[in-house]
Amino acid sequence: MNRIFRSPxxxxxxxxxxxxxxxxxAPLALLLAVLSLADNEKQLTVYTPxxxxxxxxxxxxxxxxxxxxxxxxxxxxxxxxxxxHDWKLQFxxxxxxxxxxxxxxxxxxxxxxxxxxxxxxxxxxxIPVKSSFAVLSALLKKNVEFRPEARRxxxxxxxxxxxxxxxxxxxxxxxxxxxxxxxxxxxQNENSVKLIFKxxxxxxxxxxxxxxxxxxxxxxxxxxxxxxxxxxxxGPDLNATVSGDGKSVTIQSAPAIATATPSPVPSPESASTxxxxxxxxxxxxxxxxxxxFLVLIDPSHGGNDQGALLPEKLLEKDITLAxxxxxxxxxEDHGISARLVRDGDVNLSLEQRAExxxxxxxxxxxxxxxxxxxxxxxxxxxxITSATEPVGKFHPWExxxxxxxxxxxxxxxxxxxxVGKKQINVVSFKTSLRPLNNITAPAIAxxxxxxxxxxxxxxxxxxxxxxxxxxxxxxAHARAQLEAQx
Amino acid sequence: MIPRSIQITVGLLLLGILISGxxxxxxxxxxxxxxxxxxxxxxxxxxxxxxxxxxxxxxAYDEDRALRWRExxxxxxxxxxxxxxxxxxxxxxxxxQNPSPHPLGKGADIKDxxxxxxxxxxxxxxxxxxxxxPSGILLEEMTLxxxxxxxxxNVPGIARVKFVVDGKERETLAGHxxxxxxxxxxxxxxxxxxxx
Numbered sequence: 001m002n003r004i005f006r007s008p009x010x011x012x013x014x015x016x017x018x019x020x021x022x023x024x025x026a027p028l029a030l031l032l033a034v035l036s037l038a039d040n041e042k043q044l045t046v047y048t049p050x051x052x053x054x055x056x057x058x059x060x061x062x063x064x065x066x067x068x069x070x071x072x073x074x075x076x077x078x079x080x081x082x083x084x085h086d087w088k089l090q091f092x093x094x095x096x097x098x099x100x101x102x103x104x105x106x107x108x109x110x111x112x113x114x115x116x117x118x119x120x121x122x123x124x125x126x127i128p129v130k131s132s133f134a135v136l137s138a139l140l141k142k143n144v145e146f147r148p149e150a151r152r153x154x155x156x157x158x159x160x161x162x163x164x165x166x167x168x169x170x171x172x173x174x175x176x177x178x179x180x181x182x183x184x185x186x187x188q189n190e191n192s193v194k195l196i197f198k199x200x201x202x203x204x205x206x207x208x209x210x211x212x213x214x215x216x217x218x219x220x221x222x223x224x225x226x227x228x229x230x231x232x233x234x235g236p237d238l239n240a241t242v243s244g245d246g247k248s249v250t251i252q253s254a255p256a257i258a259t260a261t262p263s264p265v266p267s268p269e270s271a272s273t274x275x276x277x278x279x280x281x282x283x284x285x286x287x288x289x290x291x292x293f294l295v296l297i298d299p300s301h302g303g304n305d306q307g308a309l310l311p312e313k314l315l316e317k318d319i320t321l322a323x324x325x326x327x328x329x330x331x332e333d334h335g336i337s338a339r340l341v342r343d344g345d346v347n348l349s350l351e352q353r354a355e356x357x358x359x360x361x362x363x364x365x366x367x368x369x370x371x372x373x374x375x376x377x378x379x380x381x382x383x384i385t386s387a388t389e390p391v392g393k394f395h396p397w398e399x400x401x402x403x404x405x406x407x408x409x410x411x412x413x414x415x416x417x418x419v420g421k422k423q424i425n426v427v428s429f430k431t432s433l434r435p436l437n438n439i440t441a442p443a444i445a446x447x448x449x450x451x452x453x454x455x456x457x458x459x460x461x462x463x464x465x466x467x468x469x470x471x472x473x474x475x476a477h478a479r480a481q482l483e484a485q486x
Numbered sequence: 487m488i489p490r491s492i493q494i495t496v497g498l499l500l501l502g503i504l505i506s507g508x509x510x511x512x513x514x515x516x517x518x519x520x521x522x523x524x525x526x527x528x529x530x531x532x533x534x535x536x537x538x539x540x541x542x543x544x545x546a547y548d549e550d551r552a553l554r555w556r557e558x559x560x561x562x563x564x565x566x567x568x569x570x571x572x573x574x575x576x577x578x579x580x581x582x583q584n585p586s587p588h589p590l591g592k593g594a595d596i597k598d599x600x601x602x603x604x605x606x607x608x609x610x611x612x613x614x615x616x617x618x619x620p621s622g623i624l625l626e627e628m629t630l631x632x633x634x635x636x637x638x639x640n641v642p643g644i645a646r647v648k649f650v651v652d653g654k655e656r657e658t659l660a661g662h663x664x665x666x667x668x669x670x671x672x673x674x675x676x677x678x679x680x681x682x
Contacts, residue, residue, distance in 0.1 A: 202529030207519070226652055301661065305661060307621060307661055308620070308622050308661070309621065310619035314497060316621070316661075350657060350658075366670060369623055369662070371506065371621070371623060371624065371625070373548055373551060373624075374551075374624075375547065380623060383673065384673070398666065398667045407593055427551075429624075429627075430653070430666065430677055430680065431623060431627050431663075431677070432627075432663065432664045432669070432677075433623060433627075433663065433664065434657065434658060434662075434664045437664065437667075445623065447622075447623055447624070449516070
């Protein structure tokens with residue numbers, strides 16, 4: 001109490017420097033105020049089966065507005081042209097026309113009610129948040145679900161469902177199972193755990209589920225300001241543990257899981273610190289496995305796209321798949337989770353490959369290629385040579401990689417060093433190669449390119465295994481650095 | 487006295503001949519007009535003027551996996567888009583000769599170039615340029631880099647380059663190199679150093 005209600009002879013009160021101290025404290029107070037405002041920033045989240053993104057919304061003329069380019073930009077190729085008071089949007093193959101001050105828009109030739117005037121602020125066209133559903137439905141011609149109170153939009157049935165199972169016992173636990181991997185942010189209070197889902201399109205028909213249990217009392221679902229949350233109320237020291245595959249979360253009293261998990265799940269990036277004990281006992285892992293650190297291996301080409309036609313009737317698409325499978329095995333031997341973009345002879349567009357990598361929030365993306373001429377292996381890191389400028393905080397699809405360039409180069413260097421140690425000639429290049437530039441993760445391409453005299457190496461198990469071991473070793477070396485930067 | 491029926495028959499015959507003659511004249515005029523119109527529709531190739539210059543071109547050498555500067559004698563017009571076209575064709579000429587340092591498919595050529603806002607060049611290639619291009623990251627990258635760098639050296643002011651194939655956008659050149667983006671010539675200039 002003395003610290004709050006100071007007596008007149010308190011040293012601070014008596015100090016002649018008081019105005020100066022107050023002056024020094026003012027910026028701190030201002031900073032806290034700004035941070036407080038930032039926390040309360042209103043936003044809207046859009047979920048698609050491939051990705052999700054959050055955009056800011058602002059109060060204008062008594063209702064919430066958002067930028068049309070923020071809304072549709074990440075969903076496809078969008079360009080805006082201004083003609084007087086008319087704003088003409090070209091979105092993929094669809095045309096839309098908005099007029100400043102008008103509450104109607106023309107989308108694909110049809111009139112769409114915007115539920116308010118279109119505004120122009122700072123050379124950006126703003127539309128009412130309430131019109132998001134109508135605008136997206138008309139532009140995309142897909143199923144759009146708008147949850148206006150929560151400011152969440154789910155496109156193309158992009159919903160994540162879950163089930164809850166209470167396991168009663170000496171230490172009851174609640175098992176939450178999801179149909180896709182999740183990366184919740186966890187916050188703990190005295191008698192509850194809150195899982196906040198910022199990226200996942202979590203939905204639930206039930207808002208509250210009571211349990212007749214002394215450890216787990218209830219589970220409640222809520223959604224607000226573009227995020228969904230689950231709150232589990234119960235006894236003291238509840239703790240959340242995410243499973244290795246990210247598809248389940250176990251809520252239990254802390255002492256029971258303390259031996260397996262040193263800390264709760266603090267953030268999406270480190271969600272896997274609560275990984276299961278079985279993973280940490282895998283041979284040769286060393287540090288504990290990080291389930292959210294997934295290496296996505298892309299055997300390039302496939303299906304009708306045969307890739308390069310190589311000597312001895314070899315097809316690039318077959319070599320990349322064989323090599324990718326070997327690399328997956330090598331990575332898993334290093335205790336690193338890996339997944340193939342394709343595990344058969346299927347058609348996949350470059351867009352689909354990038355969408356998969358971004359949707360899975362891959363820790364690393366590695367594209368496998370094969371080609372001539374060469375003398376060993378070529379490692380490519382991305383180079384952004386496109387001239388498209390970012391729109392606000394969104395990077396254009398063509399240069400989505402731009403924030404990850406230095407990490408991609410570090411990865412390429414680590415892989416090149418380790419492959420080189422296998423007595424394989426390695427050359428590194430930077431290249432404008434699709435889909436590397438569309439990937440929002442450290443990304444490299446590895447091209448098997450043996451000497452023309454040793455073309456048989458392309459399909460040689462020994463050569464491929466040797467290269468795969470080098471790449472896996474490089475990934476293992478780069479991993480700690482990459483994870484620290486995530 | 488000529489019978490009246492013969493008079494009418496002869497009259498009708500003369501009228502028929504007159505009408506047929508007029509119709510033939512009309513058809514002749516129509517054909518002449520079509521011929522004139524047709525000749526106007528044909529594209530008129532711009533005369534390549536200017537003086538012969540010794541220009542620097544960047545040539546890909548597959549065997550060495552390198553790009554090297556070479557010199558070529560080319561009639562270079564002063565107009566930038568024509569200059570660009572001539573410089574690009576000088577590079578392709580190197581690739582189409584036999585033996586070639588960097589073989590391309592037969593018929594690979596520049597159809598046209600379009601200069602937009604004095605700093606953006608759209609290069610329209612023949613279908614054979616992409617369809618017949620050998621597939622491979624390095625080979626495709628070397629082709630694009632050699633063309634863009636040659637532009638850099640001979641047509642000042644070009645900041646962005648976009649490739650289209652037979653007037654249409656294409657995802658990649660031959661499965662690898664990106665053709666969807668507008669290439670920044672300054673960025674390509676930095677990348678080209680790796681090949682030299």
